[in-house]
Amino acid sequence: xxxxxxxxxxxxxxxxxxxxxxxxxxxxxxxxxxxxxxxxxxxxxxxxxxxxxxxxxxxxxxxxxxxxxxxxxxxxxxxxxxxxx
Numbered sequence: 001x002x003x004x005x006x007x008x009x010x011x012x013x014x015x016x017x018x019x020x021x022x023x024x025x026x027x028x029x030x031x032x033x034x035x036x037x038x039x040x041x042x043x044x045x046x047x048x049x050x051x052x053x054x055x056x057x058x059x060x061x062x063x064x065x066x067x068x069x070x071x072x073x074x075x076x077x078x079x080x081x082x083x084x085x
């Protein structure tokens with residue numbers, strides 16, 4: 001059941017998220033960052049987008065901001081809590 005739920009979540013991702021992930025995988029972090037900034041301006045509570053943005057953010061302050069946003073949205077995210085320590 002969990003695999004089906006994950007599949008459905010992936011199918012429902014915003015196209016900008018998918019494009020940003022592809023850009024990141026191709027090594028174009030600047031393009032991915034720009035796309036994720038745009039997506040977050042439309043969906044500020046998109047924890048998945050904030051988390052991906054933390055991986056391509058252009059500076060440590062922005063990385064920290066992204067991680068704090070993820071925790072504000074999903075306070076039980078252990079991975080993010082550990083990264084902020």
